[in-house]
Amino acid sequence: MAKAKSESGRTLPTIKTLAAHTGYSIGTISKALRGSPVVTEATREAVLAAARELGYQANARGMALRTGKTYQAAVLMPITSAAGYEWDGVEYTQILSGISQALDGSDYQLSVYGYRNFDDACAVARRIADQRLADGMIFSGVLASDPRIAMLVEAGFPFVSLGRCRQSLVYAHVDVDNEWAAYAATARLIAGGHRRIALINAEPRLSYALDRIDGFSRAFKEAGHEPSLDLVNGGDLTARFGRDTTRKLFKQPSTPTALVCVNEATTLGVLSALNSLGLRVGENVDVIAYDDINVSAYFSPPITTLYQPIELLGRRLGEFLLLRMVDEGAAKLAEVFRPELIGRQPDNLGGRIGRT
Amino acid sequence: MAKAKSESGRTLPTIKTLAAHTGYSIGTISKALRGSPVVTEATREAVLAAARELGYQANARGMALRTGKTYQAAVLMPITSAAGYEWDGVEYTQILSGISQALDGSDYQLSVYGYRNFDDACAVARRIADQRLADGMIFSGVLASDPRIAMLVEAGFPFVSLGRCRQSLVYAHVDVDNEWAAYAATARLIAGGHRRIALINAEPRLSYALDRIDGFSRAFKEAGHEPSLDLVNGGDLTARFGRDTTRKLFKQPSTPTALVCVNEATTLGVLSALNSLGLRVGENVDVIAYDDINVSAYFSPPITTLYQPIELLGRRLGEFLLLRMVDEGAAKLAEVFRPELIGRQPDNLGGRIGRT
């Protein structure tokens, strides 16, 4: 078998090369490189100098084999449905980007595992933990009762989830304050005079979808009104879902006067449907959207959004995972981001609707 | 050091476990598992049965160390600029998704390497090749003269690029026929009566940006007109760039009557700007867009697009890399996809513009 060669055709330097070059044994070299206190300062200097000179870089596989660590951080990523080619999972670019930045400079390499559906995601998570394919993992799409979290907590495997489940378990996580966000959006619309508000939501088995319904309801209750729960719709996060749902809503006898949208893809579908129904935002209907990627500013007219730079969440996910993998307790590793409400419309139908 | 334990707390089975369990030596076990012809059929059966029974899975680090392979496929991913939080690099979700699907079932694991700018990308590529951090790599954002391609071809390191450079080198690649696409879009607009056509393009150092200018020019020349090269604009692929460029174009004395847009983010910016200028698509101006993620159907009005499911490109990238890593010649591994022109508008300003 050919040895690994560097581009120039020479064999890569190993710890043995350093040993031969410096005259020390490989054990001493290893200790010097790892900063063990048993080697003299002078020896360490000599070894480091040789390492620099020869361009030595520790072989990750050798380290991995000996230590049992993998130096891999796994990220579970949903595979976009090949079928409809609908706009889906767009925000993963930003999440990966953030995680990658956090891992940059650490010894860990980002490893992506695709999954096709929730069961698949569970199977992949279990495989990673059981076979120690990585030293830690990150995943999203958390269910109200998520078997992955229960399983990994039980196994003591380091992980950070994007989203919180509704079981009382202690685990590292990052999340958006969806309850507050839905509350803020709904309250703004209620203050604008709206009573029939639709919530275009994610599937209700997802934990954050429930959070949003909670916030939605709370806004009504605090204002002394009954929440328009009949206008709550759950589905996938595509433009198609937004369009179809909007059309359906406006075929009903009691139509909404405002909509809160789950994300910008869905919003695009909603706006498209409203347009084809001859309804104009700010005149006949108000729309507030969740905004991952700051694109709502370019809609015509620009709409009010709950803005949360998702790359930041990704970075925090990576940072937390690094800490978790060196055995930082999970309890301290939790952060819930509150998105910023960016008002681009008065959201009171231009004053055409009566305030209470 | 604690041994790797499976979730249930038991030590993971290794080739030694199988040896003890079956009575064969570890060498024989290895050969049986790898399907070497020197072991009897009966032995192989027994070994495989034991492997199934104990849930044995080969340890990737052990294999990696011995064989010198890493079983990692590296993908270089641009890190979205933390600064503007502009919509950027969205299509990477789909690319990764496609690659992940192609790698699924192979021995290779997808490894993501982020880079911040082109120089960084080159450095990362070199590091991966020099230190053998992966057995192959995939990257995009190819320049007309791309040092990564030259370097990797020279080093004999397996890779597949998304995009072609303009140097005469033999290497595996996947690309979109950008020359044709720009030609088709421009020709359609010329046929609709347009003469002043703007091209909202990527940065001209990118190879595909040049391809598009070529196609754009060819359409004019074949129709016997001078290409409106003064209306060609290159920049990043954000909505902001689309908006700012459009505003700039319509401030000039000789404004365009139609625009060809580089991608859907930019298109959103273009449409936003047109709207704020009081211009309506299909009446005052026509727009044709490149469409990665099939979202143009939801614009109001829907616009004509060049549609290319990008996940398919990703899948082919992965397939090619797998072949390349088992030493398939690079020459055969090339595919150029021609996008589909989906006409959603007549693109002749509703007949208001005179045909020649």
Place this chain on the structure above:
DNA sequence: AAGGAAAATAAAAACGTTTTTATTACAGAT
């Protein structure tokens, strides 16, 4: 029945590390 070739398997070496154990050198104490 002995010899030998071929087939099957066992044993050993190697990949690049880290860690444990053993050895050496040197100081200070007696």
Place this chain on the structure above:
DNA sequence: ATCTGTAATAAAAACGTTTTTATTTTCCTT
């Protein structure tokens, strides 16, 4: 001068594989 303890380093073992080399078994030939 010898002993003891400590500091520094060397040597060896181990991680889980694959591959090369050695050994055993089988079976055919004479």
